[in-house]
Amino acid sequence: MNQTIELLKKHRSIRKYTDKTISKEIIETIVEAGQYASTSSYVQAYSVIRVNDKSNREKLYTWSGEQKNVLNAPEFLIFCADLNRVQEACLSHDTHMSDGFIEWLLIASVDVSLVAQNVMIAAESLGLGGVYVGGIRNEAEKVSEMLNLPDRVYPIFGLCLGYPDQDPETKPRLPLQMILHEESYQVIDQVALSEYDELIESYYERRTKGKLIQTWTKQMADKADRENRPHMMRFLNDKKYANR
Amino acid sequence: MNQTIELLKKHRSIRKYTDKTISKEIIETIVEAGQYASTSSYVQAYSVIRVNDKSNREKLYTWSGEQKNVLNAPEFLIFCADLNRVQEACLSHDTHMSDGFIEWLLIASVDVSLVAQNVMIAAESLGLGGVYVGGIRNEAEKVSEMLNLPDRVYPIFGLCLGYPDQDPETKPRLPLQMILHEESYQVIDQVALSEYDELIESYYERRTKGKLIQTWTKQMADKADRENRPHMMRFLNDKKYANR
Numbered sequence: 364m365n366q367t368i369e370l371l372k373k374h375r376s377i378r379k380y381t382d383k384t385i386s387k388e389i390i391e392t393i394v395e396a397g398q399y400a401s402t403s404s405y406v407q408a409y410s411v412i413r414v415n416d417k418s419n420r421e422k423l424y425t426w427s428g429e430q431k432n433v434l435n436a437p438e439f440l441i442f443c444a445d446l447n448r449v450q451e452a453c454l455s456h457d458t459h460m461s462d463g464f465i466e467w468l469l470i471a472s473v474d475v476s477l478v479a480q481n482v483m484i485a486a487e488s489l490g491l492g493g494v495y496v497g498g499i500r501n502e503a504e505k506v507s508e509m510l511n512l513p514d515r516v517y518p519i520f521g522l523c524l525g526y527p528d529q530d531p532e533t534k535p536r537l538p539l540q541m542i543l544h545e546e547s548y549q550v551i552d553q554v555a556l557s558e559y560d561e562l563i564e565s566y567y568e569r570r571t572k573g574k575l576i577q578t579w580t581k582q583m584a585d586k587a588d589r590e591n592r593p594h595m596m597r598f599l600n601d602k603k604y605a606n607r
Numbered sequence: 608m609n610q611t612i613e614l615l616k617k618h619r620s621i622r623k624y625t626d627k628t629i630s631k632e633i634i635e636t637i638v639e640a641g642q643y644a645s646t647s648s649y650v651q652a653y654s655v656i657r658v659n660d661k662s663n664r665e666k667l668y669t670w671s672g673e674q675k676n677v678l679n680a681p682e683f684l685i686f687c688a689d690l691n692r693v694q695e696a697c698l699s700h701d702t703h704m705s706d707g708f709i710e711w712l713l714i715a716s717v718d719v720s721l722v723a724q725n726v727m728i729a730a731e732s733l734g735l736g737g738v739y740v741g742g743i744r745n746e747a748e749k750v751s752e753m754l755n756l757p758d759r760v761y762p763i764f765g766l767c768l769g770y771p772d773q774d775p776e777t778k779p780r781l782p783l784q785m786i787l788h789e790e791s792y793q794v795i796d797q798v799a800l801s802e803y804d805e806l807i808e809s810y811y812e813r814r815t816k817g818k819l820i821q822t823w824t825k826q827m828a829d830k831a832d833r834e835n836r837p838h839m840m841r842f843l844n845d846k847k848y849a850n851r
Binding site: 364367368370372390399407409414443446449452453459461464466468470484500510511520533534537541542543546548556582586587596599 | 608609610611612614616618620634637640641642643645647648650651655656657659687690694695696699701703712713714716720724725727729732739741744754755756760763764777778781783785786787790791792800823824825826828829831833837839840843851
């Protein structure tokens with residue numbers, strides 16, 4: 364193991380921050396490091412929008428489920444899938460952008476996620492901590508209007524960043540053997556899954572001092588048993604991302 | 608700048624590898640490091656399938672556009688978005704998985720991308736090099752059959768890994784000021800875009816010794832002006848990922 368791998372394995376979401384601000388230089392350094400992530404056919408289908416204006420933060424806080432970290436983080440970056448520049452390239456060379464294929468949604472969503480993970484790691488390597496905020500998709504259209512996003516640009520998640528004012532333990536992941544398959548997909552190992560459930564139950568009990576006792580499968584079963592942001596299909600359609 | 612950020616900024620795709628094999632221990636180390644990436648509501652919606660069987664590699668090589676690296680890489684990992692375990696959790700707790708929302712496609716695709724980028728970085732930190740292969744989506748259904756993927760599991764990209772037998776320069780990214788916006792989306796800076804086009808033109812000319820002279824916008828305009836994997840919508844629909 365080396366320093367980088369140690370850093371990756373130490374990751375946990377940080378939701379409380381000291382008052383220390385993050386310099387603009389650091390933001391530029393970590394976003395630039397982000398850009399060196401691989402990009403599908405060189406499209407670089409992403410934009411990052413810094414939102415630090417207080418009234419904008421208040422809106423985002425309300426829209427994304429009232430997580431205090433959205434209000435309080437020294438920095439809040441919104442990551443967007445962005446094919447607007449590709450469309451511009453088409454215009455300037457008299458070709459026609461093949462809008463609407465869901466493949467574009469995958470390309471742009473993967474591109475921006477790879478960048479974001481680089482940004483997270485670069486930030487953590489500098490002593491910062493953060494948490495992704497998928498909750499901005501609760502009100503994707505309002506976020507989009509607030510940020511003035513054109514067609515072909517959609518907000519995928521936010522990232523709160525700051526100097527950590529908490530030190531939570533890392534959250535146990537599914538056992539490696541359930542994730543890593545050989546040559547073909549292995550059916551679910553029920554014994555391993557039960558053991559994981561027990562592990563998570565005691566993890567929550569310890570971390571919440573007995574207030575929450577829940578297995579992983581119960582948490583998933585409850586989460587998945589309801590409509591999941593049903594407005595997103597129309598929103599992505601409108602943004603020219605998933606019509607065909 | 609520190610070692611980790613230097614590592615991120617040194618990234619370039621590696622498509623030629625020495626004969627040196629990668630130990631199973633290293634694969635396990637980097638995939639486990641991958642798992643510590645953030646995951647939306649703890650769903651851990653991903654699986655990684657090692658494909659090293661020669662005849663399977665030959666199929667993947669044909670399907671994904673005949674890139675030699677798919678045949679020759681010491682390791683080929685296929686990253687899958689995976690909600691099969693969540694569905695299993697629903698079954699075991701008598702709840703009902705809310706299949707088909709495109710939001711699930713985003714959740715799982717982001718989850719697996721964050722993991723993959725951690726795996727890439729962990730690999731690079733150990734002296735390995737690699738390249739993502741989105742080309743497996745050319746034949747998503749055949750890949751899915753070969754790997755025995757159940758409903759709610761879809762292959763998003765492959766990752767070739769090996770010890771580098773080439774040392775290409777890094778590919779210049781869009782200027783930071785075009786990617787990083789303040790408070791709201793800035794319109795495209797045409798001057799910056801033209802300068803970038805010139806930079807890329809000379810980059811290709813230098814790298815290909817004059818064989819390819821092309822700007823970024825021209826490359827994008829040509830790429831975007833055609834149907835983009837039009838089979839993907841039906842495939843994702845069948846996998847219960849994008850029906851509503």
